[in-house]
Amino acid sequence: MRPGPWRQVRAVLFDLDGTLxxxxxxxxxxxxxxxxxxxxxxxxxxxxxxxxxxxxxxxxSVAFGMTPEHPDFGPLKKEFFDNYESCIHDSTHVFPQVGELLQALQRSGVPWGVVTNKSERFTSLIVERMEIFHHASVVISGDTTPHAKPHPAPLLEAASRLALPAQGCIYVGDDLRDVQAGRAAGMATVAALYGYLGEDAEATTWGADANIEKPLDLLKTLGLA
Incomplete structure (x- = not known):
């Protein structure tokens, strides 16, 4: 039997960048x-x-010390997106252990999906070009719903497409927004400490239900290992 708060888990949802x-x-x-x-x-x-x-x-912000309020932000953002689209899969790869984790979930009969703030323009390219995502049961992008994380709408949409109550899903991510969105949706949350944590991030204070140091730790958390 799965331990404590994980007994209701019937699906696992993941953030994309920095988590998978x-x-x-x-x-x-x-x-x-x-x-x-x-x-x-x-x-x-x-x-x-x-x-x-x-x-x-x-x-x-890193490249030019620029914030969204700068008058040149909009044009540079568009140019950045065009640049990114042209190189989106040159060096991008899944984190170590992610492939093993997703395969283990599939063997255990636990569907998994992706909920990201990345726009569909880019998410679709990643899903198309990285075979591992062909097995995702659901993929929700940042513009799939009218709201992006930390709003719960994308997570609730994912649960709906899985025909599951929100309480039957957990959300795993590497950003405070992920934990906030998961909690607002009524899902248990897991903080991925191996991800893109900001310089001043104190992920253990985000209030996630669990923290994992590496992807396969999730199987232990869920009682599947």
């Missing part, structure tokens, strides 16, 4: 191309890593 896939190299490359196209030197890709979960906002 490491897309930081391609995001950083797309941002660096903005710099080199303007005669500026590229930054080390490691500089972008902690902000990879924040998408264009995070990449432009």
């Amino acid at each position: 896939i490491d897309s930081a190299p391609d995001l950083g490359h797309a941002a660096n191309r903005l710099r080199t196209d303007r005669g500026m030197p590229p930054l080390p890709l490691a500089d972008y890593r902690c902000m990879a979960g924040a998408g264009a906002r995070g990449m432009l």
Whole structure:
């Protein structure tokens, strides 16, 4: 029998970037191309890593120290998206143990899916080009519903498509927004401590129901290992 709060779990939902896939190299490359196209030197890709979960906002803050309020933010954001689309799968890969984790869930008869703030424009390319995602039972992008995380709408939509109550799902993510969205949806939450934690993040204080240091730890949490 599964332990405590995990007894009701019938499906597992995951954040994408920083939880299942490491897309930081391609995001950083797309941002660096903005710099080199303007005669500026590229930054080390490691500089972008902690902000990879924040998408264009995070990449432009690292590349140019720019916030969304800057008048050039909109045009640069569009250019960044075009750059990213052209290199979206050059270096992106699943984190170690993720493949084993998803296969173990499938063997246990536990469906899994993806709920990300990444727009469908990019999510669809990742799902198409990375075979492991062909087995996902549901994929919800940042623009699938009118609201993105930390709003619970994307998670509730995923549960609905799985024909499950929200309480029958758990949500695993590497950002405070993931925990907030999961809790607002009425799901148990798991913080992935191996992901794109911001420099000042204190993930153990987010209030998740469990924290995992590596993907396969989730199987122990759920009583499946």
